[in-house]
Amino acid sequence: MSLVKPIVSVDNLRALQKEAMAFYVMYAKSELELGFGEKLQEVDFSAIACYFMYIKHDNPWSRERTLGALTGYMMFLFLISVYHPHYHLVPDLDTDHFWHTHIFLKTDKYHQDCQKLFGYYLHHQSHLTVGETQEYDSQGDFANTLLLLKKHFGTEALAKLAHTNAQKAATSGPMTTIINVSNCSPITSRH
Template identity: 40%
Template sequence: MLVVKEALSAQSLACMEKLKALNLSPIADYLMNPQNGYGWSRQQTLQAIGRYKSFLFVSYLHPDILVVPTQEIDRVWHSHILHTRKYRQDCEGLFGYFIDHQPDSEFCSQSNRQNWDATFVETQSLLALFEEYFNTDASAEFELHQDKAFNLLQEKVQSVNDADPINLHLHPSACGRPRC
């Protein structure tokens, strides 16, 4: 990965560092909330946020191509967008422009499915290049605004989620970041 990092421009490296430092605590709280969010575990949330940051970085590096997130990344993205003021400020601070989100059901038709699948595979290849830069160790300090009672409730809900056979980080979303 050192080769990839050395090949990036100073501007791209600066964006990478901003993304690594980006505080997504409100989004993490939402993702872990069993009543209003998804009830994800802390570890699942940290991993998903790391993948989302990789997605944002790939979107920054390749603004001219369609980028298709996984279902997991898309849920983090939707949660970030729900915090509209923060999302707008984060986009402006990180990239200097707003990153649009395109829920695009037209790609779900049979005729477009192959293109959508190929675009998803291409996106996954790009994300894999930068995944290690945005991985967040679940044991690392991560500021979350929760109390002990909420944590206990969240752990109970997680036992139900762990039984879910769908791996959201492996499946494409019906949404994407459109070409500029």
């Protein structure tokens, strides 16, 4: 069996980021989301998308899954900019994978991106260790995060995150049964 490596196109990765940004803008419900969208346009997410589509050898993601994860990550970053540290925000699993990769692929770039987006470094916390510092309800906090996403971006955006269509999302009951929950969130300290 011959392994053929795909050709990575920077233009294709930039096009994917533009498409994710177009979805973010399309789903945005107010000037607040659009204003943060201007900051998001200053961040280059193409290396992260490249990792999931081309470098992740065990199970590379499809373009559609990567697009959904990037769009979800952009929306999650918006929620952090508005609600952190007052609300305990928990991303879906694909968004969390995107976040981990953003942090670890180039830590110095993640730090610079946080400065652009929030004005401070955004720490990441796994809730496998959170019991020592605070109470944690992953399903409840995740449900609240989904309500905030719906408030700011609508049902269609939640369907995009669920990798499904708006009709299924609208009729399937709680979104927590459609989207896999992460066990991570931002740390509440800002130092």
